[in-house]
Structures are given as C-alpha cells and as structure tokens.
Amino acid sequence: MANSDRFREFLRKLIIERKNNMKQEGGNQKSGDFLSLMLNDELFADKDEYLIDECLTFMLAATMTTTQLINNGIYYLTKHEDKLSNFRKDIGGHLKQKFSELTGEAWKKIILEDELLNMCSYLGYVVNEVLRIDPSLRFSTIHEISGDC
Numbered sequence: 161m162a163n164s165d166r167f168r169e170f171l172r173k174l175i176i177e178r179k180n181n182m183k184q185e186g187g188n189q190k191s192g193d194f195l196s197l198m199l200n201d202e203l204f205a206d207k208d209e210y211l212i213d214e215c216l217t218f219m220l221a222a223t224m225t226t227t228q229l230i231n232n233g234i235y236y237l238t239k240h241e242d243k244l245s246n247f248r249k250d251i252g253g254h255l256k257q258k259f260s261e262l263t264g265e266a267w268k269k270i271i272l273e274d275e276l277l278n279m280c281s282y283l284g285y286v287v288n289e290v291l292r293i294d295p296s297l298r299f300s301t302i303h304e305i306s307g308d309c
C-alpha cells in the first residue's frame with residue numbers, strides 16, 4: 161500500500177506538470193507517452209483519480225507478469241544445465257563483448273535497440289516454454305460484445 165500511495169502521489173505531481181505544459185503549448189501535449197495519451201482522452205477529463213487507477217493497473221499488469229516470467233525462467237534454467245548452456249551460447253554469440261563486461265547502458269542498447277529477443281531464437285524458445293509451463297497470469301476475463309461501437 162505504501163508503494164501504491166507513493167506511486168499515486170508521484171502521478172498526481174506529474175499530471176499537474178503535464179497539464180501546465182499543455183496549457184503553455186495551447187492544447188495538445190506533444191509527447192506521446194501513456195500518461196499524455198490519457199490526458200488527451202476525454203474519457204479521463206477531470207477524472208484524475210480514475211486515470212491514476214488505470215496507470216496503477218497498467219504498471220501492475222506489466223511488472224507482476226514480467227517479473228514472474230523472469231524469475232521462473234531463471235529457476236528453470238538453473239534446474240536444467242544443458243538448457244542453460246544452450247541459452248548462454250545463443251546469447252553469447254550475439255554479444256560483441258564479454259558478458260561480465262557489459263555496462264547497464266550497453267545492456268539497454270542490446271535489449272531495446274538491437275532487440276535481443278529477435279536475434280536469439282533460443283531465448284524466445286525459453287520465454288515461450290516458461291510461459292507455457294507457468295503462465296504469469298492464468299485467467300482471462302470473458303467479454304460479451306453487446307452492441308456496435
């Protein structure tokens with residue numbers, strides 16, 4: 161709860177900041193991040209707390225699932241040395257420097273810009289298999305479409 165309160169407080173400040181920027185820019189916020197998109201959506205007009213709820217859902221939906229996937233992935237790889245060795249070979253083959261010498265910035269580039277997942281097929285297999293054995297989320301809400309929109 162403390163983390164949630166802190167996050168909400170952080171978002172409230174960010175919203176005030178963004179709204180002020182929007183006023184100065186005479187309407188639309190130029191940056192296209194998630195918060196700016198929602199602030200420009202009339203669904204959330206004057207409903208800051210609702211918007212903050214959505215941000216929290218988004219944050220939790222993203223972090224709980226991926227954290228669990230990574231934890232499970234590490235667990236299964238350490239249980240199966242042959243798979244861990246394949247995994248290391250696959251990733252190592254795409255790195256231009258030694259694994260232990262990679263800085264945080266270098267990692268960021270490899271993951272975000274070079275898209276490591278697309279380069280390393282074995283990494284993709286591991287991710288899919290871990291999600292198959294232990295899905296991070298085991299349910300899906302059923303929706304019924306009741307009209308045109």
Ligand code: HEM
Pocket residue numbers: 217218221222223225226229295296297298299300301302
């Ligand atoms: C391994 C990764 C992930 C898995 C297995 C996963 C799985 C799911 C599933 C099954 C649902 C549907 C839940 C339902 O039917 O009520 C869902 C909803 C959602 N996911 Fe993910 N997800 C993952 C990662 C992410 C990430 C990275 C984001 C955001 C960056 C995200 C954002 C959302 C949001 C916003 C919803 C809708 C929540 C709502 O009901 O309001 N998810 N996810």
